Amino acid sequence: MDANTEEQGTENTQEVKVPIEAIRVIDPAVIANLPHGTRVLTIAAHGASFWTRTARLDVEENGTRKAYFLKTTYGETGREMMSSEFACMSRVRSVMPDLVPAPIGWGTYVGMPDVHFLLCEFRPMTGDVPAAVDLAGKIAELHRKSSVGGAKAKFGSDVPTFHGNVRVDHGWSHFWEEYFARTTWSLFELELKTRGDDTDVISNLVPLFEKVIPRLLRPLQMGNHSIQPCLIHGDLWDGNTGSDAETGVSIIFDAASFYAHNEYELGVWRQPWNKINKSYREEYYKHFPKSWPEEDWDDRNALYAIRVNLLDSILYKDDPSYRHMLISGMRELVDKFPGGFQEWEASQTKGDAEST
Template sequence: MADQETGHARDTMVPIEAIQTVDPEVIAKLPPAIRISIIPHGISLWTRTARLDIEHDDGVYKPYFLKTSSGPLGHAMTQSEFQCMSRIRDIAPDLVPTPIASGTFSSLPDAHFLLCEFRCMTGTVPPPPALAARIADLHRRSGDSGGGGGGTAKFGSDVPTFHGNVRVDHDWSDSWEEYFARTTKALLELEQDAQGPNDEIREMVTPFFDKVVPRLLRPLETGGRSIRPSLIHGDLWHGNAETDAETGAPVIFDAASFYAHNEYELGVWRQPWNEIGEAYRKEYHKHMPKSQPEEDSDDRNALYAVRVNILDSILYKDDPSYRKMLISGMRELVDKFPGGFEEWNALQQKVA
């Protein structure tokens, strides 16, 4: 999510009272305490965030992080983030702040919260070797565990995720190509609704989904090749990764996790605005080899970046730059692969 770090809760409808006093429902999720204080902490769009400082009844002081939201959308967002962060923590416990609970305020019935461990950060993005190694480890471990769909190696998720405040519904698919095509078509329709119809995009829809997507994704799962679903963060730009001030280790947050081709995580690492860029992709592939066919790796990354551009074009509908990047990315791939999978497959058979 390419936020320009504009200011606290610019578009939020969350009442300020949500981070001025500690609601009883939040207190109920905490260990017994004799003293609790709350102060605003951090910058977040569509939400308000705060730090809780707790003196427990055993005399131990401990901080917690509170994110608050409002309305049905806000409720869904906090529930989704809690589930996504919990799934990552189950696989890589130190990589994310420990999620504790999500719920609804009793004093403000239309306000909702996510409560988690507070981690002191340096304010800096982890260096490429450290972050790339941890993300590769997350992908590898989750792939080894059997993937999504109750251990049946499916792509997608039973939890809706959010790109900013844009809801993404996933569901499950046996094939990565089917998952990607189905959900990306739905997102592209949302983009047309958000930005208004665009003839150039609409003219590219058929070749993009009939030629480009099969050409770049079908070879991953045919010809004796296969990929395993990996749990990904889902929106790993530089605003969602920092360095732990105590340990120096990478910490990621604001997850929008689902089970995907592991290389999809790197689509947002192609974006020109993202400080997590090419150096991180190179480091990542030192730990996770490129999927076969390896020669398609960069074009697959460009395809995944197109989907990121679709999401950003929906989210930042008043900024034309994201739609321009979307059109440019689609055009490059449509022009490069007019023959689709059929042409590529025929060539492979000739070579064989």
């Protein structure tokens, strides 16, 4: 498995706190996750990341050479990141075993108690972004296979996820609108705390939450209409995908998974910097139809993209472009839906009356 920086085009101004020794020595805690009798041959830095150090571990197991991918982090946040990623990758793999590298284990170094690690199967990559026809179909399959109905149908997660090193707490809700509004409000609070107050952000907050979110998300679960929570990757940009150099199949990694409206996955596919873009969205809908009301699908996608920009604005607090994109997206939807859900509901009632 290759490691990548969080987003292409974003300059790395973060200092990696993980000591370089973490990927120069083989800690006993890592060895404990390998099959008994495994002989370690080499460890070498592999890939790049803003907040971690990563390496390829080559070993010999019963006379056969094998490789593993090792990711290391530092401090309490780093420990939570490794625990979360292991849980998320394990959940995705339980649904689609060939789609993600097998997570082997995670833990804390014996020799360096502030260093934590994730150990995975190593999958060699071509360096190319998987083709839309393959990747979009696989993601749609993941969503279909993991859909949950009935009394167990809840949106969210009992596991916190991380956008870079930004923690997201989810909780559970039977209603997608409630889940999305609650967790997104918390992220706006964090964005304003991180960057400082901004008149444009604050002035658009009330109409976004009182008009736009109910208008676009409430109809999804109204009357005879419903959506089923499904397991999503959670941050599926081109740097978190690859093609297996040996088999050619699509691979995804660095999951931040939770149970969501399937279309939320496509919010990051709207971003101008993401090579997974409009053509992937179009291919996806060939495999997984748009939710009702279908005419709202592009605006829902724009709403989900706002949350992506929100997370990036927190993560890259010194880059003004992410807040600019956030404000632009908020303004566009606030201006488009001043009447909110009430106006839409009235239009539906009028339409029903005219059809009888």
